[in-house]
Amino acid sequence: MNPLGNTQGTAPGQRFLGTGSGITSAERDKIYQWIIELANPETRENALLELSKKRESVPDLAPLLWNSFGTIAALLQEIINIYPAINPATLTAHQSNRVCNALALLQCVASHPETRSQFLAAHIPLYLYPFLQTVSKTRPFEYLRLTSLGVIGALVKTDEQEVINFLLTTEIIPLCLRIMESGSELSKTVATFILQKILLDETGLNYICQTYERFSHVAMILGKMVIALAKEQSARLLKHVIRCYLRLSDNPRAREALRQCLPDQLQDQTFAACLKDDKSTKHWLQQLLANLESTAAADPRIAIPPLPSQ
Numbered sequence: 001m002n003p004l005g006n007t008q009g010t011a012p013g014q015r016f017l018g019t020g021s022g023i024t025s026a027e028r029d030k031i032y033q034w035i036i037e038l039a040n041p042e043t044r045e046n047a048l049l050e051l052s053k054k055r056e057s058v059p060d061l062a063p064l065l066w067n068s069f070g071t072i073a074a075l076l077q078e079i080i081n082i083y084p085a086i087n088p089a090t091l092t093a094h095q096s097n098r099v100c101n102a103l104a105l106l107q108c109v110a111s112h113p114e115t116r117s118q119f120l121a122a123h124i125p126l127y128l129y130p131f132l133q134t135v136s137k138t139r140p141f142e143y144l145r146l147t148s149l150g151v152i153g154a155l156v157k158t159d160e161q162e163v164i165n166f167l168l169t170t171e172i173i174p175l176c177l178r179i180m181e182s183g184s185e186l187s188k189t190v191a192t193f194i195l196q197k198i199l200l201d202e203t204g205l206n207y208i209c210q211t212y213e214r215f216s217h218v219a220m221i222l223g224k225m226v227i228a229l230a231k232e233q234s235a236r237l238l239k240h241v242i243r244c245y246l247r248l249s250d251n252p253r254a255r256e257a258l259r260q261c262l263p264d265q266l267q268d269q270t271f272a273a274c275l276k277d278d279k280s281t282k283h284w285l286q287q288l289l290a291n292l293e294s295t296a297a298a299d300p301r302i303a304i305p306p307l308p309s310q
Helices: 025-038 044-054 061-067 071-085 093-111 116-121 124-132 139-156 161-168 172-182 185-200 202-208 212-231 235-248 252-261 279-293
Strands: none
Touching: 025 044, 025 061, 025 071, 044 061, 044 071, 044 093, 061 071, 061 093, 071 093, 071 124, 093 116, 093 124, 093 139, 116 124, 116 161, 124 139, 124 172, 139 161, 139 172, 139 185, 161 172, 161 185, 161 202, 172 185, 172 212, 185 202, 185 212, 185 235, 202 212, 202 235, 212 235, 212 252, 235 252, 235 279, 252 279
């Protein structure tokens, strides 16, 4: 049974999960049944689990989820039901796994070109921000934060202007900076990747460099991360940190400030062994240092005071 029914003369099942999708008729019917079961609280948990397993292998799962009756409301209900377990922090592993299955389906919707704009227009990412604000170090909370970051990461991977514009109107930058400072290595990596993608957009770079307060907050967190990485190195995290610094150096005012506050560990051989086999990151670091050594004059209209030493 197709939850969408017949659409504009198209036979049931042909618009979504049709013959060109690589999905057999039996598999298609199972997916339709699980989507129907999402609407029933008694059958929802198993349906969430089964559909989350299929999100990579079913190309049109996102539009089917978005357009089927009550499905997105059911996923949002799963998210809202967890809010009371955030403060005080009582979230269990079972609760975390269940809501993360719902988040995985929302990530599927966020990733798909047919549903991404509607996903943003409905402001659904805002429902995830309370999860990003949590500070508990327990595994259920870490899993919840990481999966929530995955939804935002899926959005920024598209390099679409509407995604950046949406995120800049919300509090995602301070949320990412908090996780970059105190999260696990994997959460820090995803949060730094999100910041990197925002910076790579011209609007995002201008936004962060528009005021000294915004720039200094970003530079302070990146500096702390470099100092921490010098003690416990991670090549994948360092890669994103260096790319953020390099992008900041494209802004004349930020470049002038970075000359005064770039951590010494990026200017000596602290990370030589870590970057030995990573040609792209080594090139980015060399380009960053070259940018800071350039003789280009700073914008005389705005004086940027030096950042406090880390």
